[in-house]
Amino acid sequence: MCGGRHVPAPGGGMKGLDAVVTPQEWEAWAPDPTVARVRIERWLASQSQPELTLQSLATFPLGREAVVRLLGASEYWTQVFVQNPELGTLVLSPEEWMFPITADDAHATARRLVGASVSYSHRLDRLRYVKQRGVLRCLVHDLTGIWSPPKVWAALSELAEGLVRCAAEVVWEEVRERHGVSGEFPVAIVAYGKLGGHELNLSSDIDLVYVIPDDLDEATETVVNKTLVALGRALSDRMGRGALYRVDTRLRPFGRSGPLCMRWRAVESYFKNHAEPWEQLAMIRSRVIFGTQEEAERWQGLRQAVVFRPARGEWVVDELMQMRVQLDNFKGDNDLKRSPGGIRDIEFSVQMLQLLHGYGEPALQGFSTLDVLGALAELGLLKSDEPRRLAEAYVFFRQIEHRLQMGDDLQTHVLPAEDAAWTALARSMNEPDGAAFRDRVERTRVEVRELYLSILGRRGEVAGKSPWPREADPWLGALSGEGWAESLRENRDSLTRVTWLARMAPVLMPYLGQDPVVSEWLISGEFEEMKPRMRDGSAPALRRAWLLAACRALLLETSFGEEWSEVLDEWFFAHKGGLEVIALGSFAGRNMGLFSDCDLWVWGQEVEAEQLVARVQTVRQAGAPLNMDLRLRPEGRSGPLASSVASFRKYRTERLETWERMALSRARPIGGAPQALPEIEDLLAKPLTGEEFEELLTMKHRIETERVPAHHWKRHLRHSAGGTDDVEWLVHLAMMKEPGWRPPVANGMQAELASLENSRILVPEDVNELRLTYRLWQRLRMALACLAFDADVVPENPDKLDALAEVLKYEGGNAMLKEIQHGQTRVREIFDKGVRRLQEW
Incomplete structure (x- = not known):
């Protein structure tokens, strides 16, 4: 009897459950044979033809083992089997065991089922069905030992990737139809953490960051934001089959206070210039799981630039270590993930070594903890047996983590408190003695903690430590090459100069991080003799001149406005063509600020004025700090770009106001101005009247x-x-x-x-x-x-x-x-x- 219903032994010579599963099998496979028997009987009782299931159990030993192990260890999966008997019968179908799980296959299966659905909620249910079926396949391969633990983690990650991709498409199709938007979903979805590292466990959150194109229009961006909110609900809300995945978006730029999605350039600027050390560490395990190949490559380029730098300030390591101390104090001793000697100690050790040594070492730039441990061993960055011991502990702990989470489908890392629970956990891990198993867990945790402290304690022997302060990291930490730190160690005056400049000019740090030439001048002291020049007039040359003028102004107290305006004079003279170019405003006065526009007034042909505007836009888009403002010209925005003698005389006679005359009093021709200069001189030759002066x-x-x-x-x-x-x-x-x-x-x-x-x-x-x-x-x-x-x-x-x-x-x-x-x-x-x-x- 079970649940009020008798499970008869089938006729025709068919044996009952006791005869199908032998006493030796109950003892070998079930954490608690009595509990396992009761749960399997509940499942059989929920079926209309349990004799068929018993027959399959009898004839398919691997499936029988999987059922006993799974239902014996998990009340949650027992309930799933009772509510969905067809899922249980899949375990007893040999063809279900034949194929690996890939993101593309999971996505294709989900799309097929979604395509036959009749409503939005039905489509979300179909996604959950695909997840249940995929996780079940992972579990039976895990419990029977057919797949290695890393293969199970990879399969769970592939399943999640395929389902997130399909869910994004389903939600976008639903939302865009309501708002009249067409086209593909214009978002790159970046996975962090276990999913980013291809090491997902049974009940992980998935950490996601959303990036949108730089040129996305505001109307579509509004719809995209609504879609992303709906996507979070579609993934996280519990339905009849539970939730798909709990989603955490706090790793996005600015965390909870930041927008849900940001444009590529803004994301790149944030991570290159403002990412905290913990954000750089988290970025190690990040990759695009939804988006174009170009977006995937762009993210990896950003990851490369932010994470794998040639050197880092010691403050980065100290801050990360302090963060770990705080985490140690936050969790209790029974937390297998976060407490000392747990999973996080192994992952943190590996990622710290990646952060410190990953520059120029592709093998250390991977995503998987086990893969990187292998690379650390090959490169000799850990002592001989350390990689093996850490890898064995990591697999062991992750297997325990799976067993803890499998029981009730909860995201838990808490080890048992009672002896009976330890015995059940041990038997689910194929270890018969609960006390011995508990002792093994504690010994391994002590060993991992000792390895963790040893590895991070000697990081100074091998790490590329840098002598510069934290403020200089967006500059010197972003430069390629390994000689910067050595140069500063050898020259204390240069280090003093760099330290002062980094503290006093944080705005300049990202620009210096892109310019090794100016950086070399600053470290060597050559900047004192290097006067800014236009050189070839390219965007990099202009940016270099601007940067040098700014640094000289701070360090030598020269005039930034005078030096930068001289460079701009050269550039406009070289690119003005047949135009006459007149500087106005702060440009004319040679008192420009760091980000001042160039106020100009041009004379000549309109088409040449348009060409000059286009040249300025081209170099600006290429990164030059150059912007031209023509609003001080007669007629302002409403008038033509270029003036002529006739148009200026007409405007002067009919409309010129006293304040405009004062603005033009600062006019400074760049090069010759045979047409404009006589007109300007004539305008300014007339003294102000008393009335105009008071005005x-x-x-x-x-x-x-x-x-x-x-x-x-x-x-x-x-x-x-x-x-x-x-x-x-x-x-x-x-x-x-x-x-x-x-x-x-x-x-x-x-x-x-x-x-x-x-x-x-x-x-x-x-x-x-x-x-x-x-x-x-x-x-x-x-x-x-x-x-x-x-x-x-x-x-x-x-x-x-x-x-x-x-x-x-x-x-x-x-x-x-x-x-x-x-x-x-x-x-x-x-x-x-x-x-x-x-x-x-």
């Missing part, structure tokens, strides 16, 4: 009051009283009021200040004070940009203020703030004095 002062007041938030009123370096605007406006008001004070050749703000010394509105001492303070403001703006602080705003935070002071080589933030306040006061006093004299002029 500009009113505009200046509006800029101060409207563009500066109240909480930045005294801290804005451009628009606050005493800021750069005061200096620039005073200079240009003076030269528009008295055109004769303009320098004979336009050459930037410093030349214009020098020319102002010849006026009678300011004494030379005032002009010199303006010059020095203006240069200080420019250095402050440069430092703010390099530190990634708010643009043009002196920070209130004491730590930020001290960092800014260190860049500018002040003793501290308070000393610097005192000088800034003094400078603002004096500049505003000089500005007010100069304006009064101009009003009286």
Whole structure:
């Protein structure tokens, strides 16, 4: 009797269950023979023709062993067999045992069943059926020893990969139909962790990251986000057959606080420039499981650049080790995965060695723990017997993990507390003595912990440690080659310089990490003699010149604006063709900031202007820090790109406003300008009237009051009283009021200040004070940009203020703030004095 129903011995000479399974088989295969018998009888009782199943059990010994082992060890699978008797009969079908599991086969089977489904929920149920059938095949091969443990892990991973691919397609087809979107699902799905490493276990979470194309339009991106939310539910929600997989997306950029999907360029930028050490470690086991071949290769290229670097700062290792200590303290002694001497110790040891030695060693850049242990042995990076001992322990622990999870289909790693449970676990592992088995587990854990501490304790003997600080890792850690660390060890002055620059200019670190030439100049000291030049005008050459100008400004206190604008002058002169090119704004004044646009006004043929715009876009897309802004031209965005004598004269007569005339007062021709220059000179030759002068002062007041938030009123370096605007406006008001004070050749703000010394509105001492303070403001703006602080705003935070002071080589933030306040006061006093004299002029 079982469950109220008798399971008769079939007639016609057919034997009953006791005769089909011998006492020796019950004892050899079942963790608890009595429990196994009861569970099998429940399964038989659920069938309409149990005699057929008994016949199959009698004639197929391998299937009989699988049933006894599986139902004897798992109440969960007993319930599955009772609810779905057809699944149980599959175990007794020899053809079910013949074929391996591949992602393509799992995907094809799922697509076939989904295609015959009548509803969305039915399609999700069919996916779960395919999973049940696939996991069952893995289990029977595992329990009977036909597949090795690594083959079982790989099969479970292939099954998951195929089902995730099919689920993504099913959900996309459902969502896109509702939103009127066509095409394939435009997402690359990246698997991390056990699935990424092709080592999935019976009840693993699957860690997924989603990446979308750079050029995906916003409307489709919105639909994609809805699809990904629905995909998470489709995989994780429990239905009649349970869940497919629990999904964890916290390994994406910025974790829980980040968007569910990001574009490729943003993902690449994050991992190359901002990934924490633990994120780099996690990336070792990551691969694209849904997407194009090109996307798979692009991800592996990113993984290569982020994970397998030639050298790493010792801080990376220390931080990861500290993380492990925290994990050790978090879990109890019975956790087979996370507690000392467990699965995580083995995986962490292997991945740390990959992180430290993987550069230039393809065998160490693999995904599978066992494969990499083999490579470590071949390369001699572990002592002779260490790889074997770790591999044996890893397989042993993972087998125990499977048995623990198989019982109730739970994600558990907790070892038993009771002796009876230890005995059942031991018998499921083909070991008859529970106490001896428990002792073996504990000895192995102690051994693994000793190996873990030994391997990581001697990492300094073999690891490519780097002398640079953490802040420099996006720079020096990203450079190819192994000589950087040695160069810095040999030259303490260079290390000091590199350390200071890394702390003071985090914004520049990713750019330096892509430029070994500038890096070499900085380490060798050659940068002091290397003045930025355009060279061949390519995007890399422009980026190199920009980078060198920025580093020189920080380290040598040269003027970034002057050096960079000279490079840009060369570039535009070489590429302007038949155009006349006039620099405006900060470009004209040679006081550009780190990320300033080039304000330009071009004269000539419209088609040539369009070609110049296209050339700028081409080098910018190739990585040059160059952007052209033509909005200060007459008519702005609404007018043609290029001006002519006729169009400018017409605009000047009909529409030119006083503020536009002031903007053009900064005009600086790049090369010859036979058409534009006479027109500009004629425009600026006419002195401002008193009414026009007051109109500009009113505009200046509006800029101060409207563009500066109240909480930045005294801290804005451009628009606050005493800021750069005061200096620039005073200079240009003076030269528009008295055109004769303009320098004979336009050459930037410093030349214009020098020319102002010849006026009678300011004494030379005032002009010199303006010059020095203006240069200080420019250095402050440069430092703010390099530190990634708010643009043009002196920070209130004491730590930020001290960092800014260190860049500018002040003793501290308070000393610097005192000088800034003094400078603002004096500049505003000089500005007010100069304006009064101009009003009286």
